[in-house]
Amino acid sequence: MRILEIREKTASIASPIANAYIDFSKMTASVVAVVTDVVRDGRPVVGFGFNSNGRYGQGALMRERFIPRVLEARPETLVDEANANLDPFAIWKAMMTNEKPGGHGDRSVAVGTIDMAVWDAVAKIAGQPLWRLLADRYRGGVADETVWVYAAGGYYYPGKDDRQLQDEMRSYRDRGYRVVKMKIGGTSIDDDRRRIEAVLEIVGDGANLAVDANGRFDLKTALAYGEALRPYGLHWYEEAGDPLDYALNAELAAAYPGALATGENLFSHQDARNLVRYGGMRPDRDYLQFDCALSYGLVEYLRTLDAIAELGWSSRRVVPHGGHQMSLNIAAGLHLGGNESYPDVFQPFGGFADGIAVEDGRVRLPDVPGVGFETKANLYALMRTLVEDL
Ligand SMILES: O=C([O-])CC(=O)C(=O)O
Numbered sequence: 060m061r062i063l064e065i066r067e068k069t070a071s072i073a074s075p076i077a078n079a080y081i082d083f084s085k086m087t088a089s090v091v092a093v094v095t096d097v098v099r100d101g102r103p104v105v106g107f108g109f110n111s112n113g114r115y116g117q118g119a120l121m122r123e124r125f126i127p128r129v130l131e132a133r134p135e136t137l138v139d140e141a142n143a144n145l146d147p148f149a150i151w152k153a154m155m156t157n158e159k160p161g162g163h164g165d166r167s168v169a170v171g172t173i174d175m176a177v178w179d180a181v182a183k184i185a186g187q188p189l190w191r192l193l194a195d196r197y198r199g200g201v202a203d204e205t206v207w208v209y210a211a212g213g214y215y216y217p218g219k220d221d222r223q224l225q226d227e228m229r230s231y232r233d234r235g236y237r238v239v240k241m242k243i244g245g246t247s248i249d250d251d252r253r254r255i256e257a258v259l260e261i262v263g264d265g266a267n268l269a270v271d272a273n274g275r276f277d278l279k280t281a282l283a284y285g286e287a288l289r290p291y292g293l294h295w296y297e298e299a300g301d302p303l304d305y306a307l308n309a310e311l312a313a314a315y316p317g318a319l320a321t322g323e324n325l326f327s328h329q330d331a332r333n334l335v336r337y338g339g340m341r342p343d344r345d346y347l348q349f350d351c352a353l354s355y356g357l358v359e360y361l362r363t364l365d366a367i368a369e370l371g372w373s374s375r376r377v378v379p380h381g382g383h384q385m386s387l388n389i390a391a392g393l394h395l396g397g398n399e400s401y402p403d404v405f406q407p408f409g410g411f412a413d414g415i416a417v418e419d420g421r422v423r424l425p426d427v428p429g430v431g432f433e434t435k436a437n438l439y440a441l442m443r444t445l446v447e448d449l
């Protein structure tokens with residue numbers, strides 16, 4: 060059993076939306092296909108992966124370092140004999156040969172994207188949905204039947220007024236979501252207060268609304284927003300300050316009684332552990348949002364979950380960023396607290412299986428081998444363009 064080829068290409072996810080920090084007018088993502096020599100139903104098993112929004116395509120790093128290392132490794136060293144399958148841990152180790160510690164940045168995205176495709180292939184070779192394989196291997200066979208999801212959107216874009224923001228949020232609620240998320244910090248605090256109140260007219264209770272500042276604020280502004288947000292009793296206040304400014308986060312946590320959420324821009328188990336050690340995050344109410352597709356993949360995510368468990372954190376406090384099916388599988392198979400969803404933005408990567416509706420804020424997973432990309436027609440059509448000749 061061996062990996063024959065790893066193909067990648069860059070896809071555009073450009074759109075006019077903006078958060079408080081960046082606009083997405085030139086945003087891209089990498090799509091990867093891991094081609095194996097295993098044949099199922101007369102066709103080679105191919106695992107697919109892609110990286111989450113916000114970090115651009117990583118083709119150059121893949122082509123120059125990570126793909127060659129996998130293909131140069133002796134094939135027998137990448138096999139998991141016990142399970143008669145490929146070994147994601149050995150493949151990960153091969154990719155990370157001669158990589159120094161620290162400085163987790165774009166390479167963690169490149170590795171995470173290939174790792175997603177490897178796990179898709181592994182689950183397909185096993186003939187199981189990934190969520191089932193993960194539950195069997197790591198959680199005594201018990202998977203969650205449904206996963207809590209929330210609808211992320213509420214972006215800024217030119218000409219968008221409160222009425223359009225309300226229509227957007229109403230449409231998420233009409234599609235079965237209970238909790239919605241909107242951007243803050245891209246305008247004045249008074250404007251944001253008005254936008255929040257407009258959305259609360261639609262979703263009612265503050266517990267149905269999360270807000271996301273995308274790391275924009277300095278300490279003073281983070282605290283001022285904390286004061287302004289406090290009376291609303293929001294679901295969470297996300298990424299107030301710079302992702303690596305643990306002291307800012309700790310000061311905010313000491314002042315803000317509601318839930319905080321952060322971690323989407325921390326890309327290693329060491330950084331995740333430092334957030335939990337030094338960021339003042341409270342295990343009884345706050346949320347951790349590490350995204351495997353940006354942070355060296357599921358192999359590293361398992362280490363991250365172990366690292367936070369050692370510090371007393373339940374996996375139920377983890378609600379990944381990224382709105383993708385890979386994290387949905389991890390949430391169901393490894394007992395996380397839920398998953399982000401982008402019902403409308405970042406298509407075709409956002410959203411889950413076609414034909415499985417969100418009901419009362421929860422979604423089921425498809426019962427097909429792998430991550431389930433084949434159940435999302437627009438995404439699978441894009442992935443197939445990598446392997447049209449196979
Ligand atoms: O706007 C973005 O970069 C995405 C984001 O923060 C989120 O989904 O939480």
Ligand SMILES: [Mg+2]
Pocket residue numbers: 271273297298323380
């Ligand atoms: Mg965010």
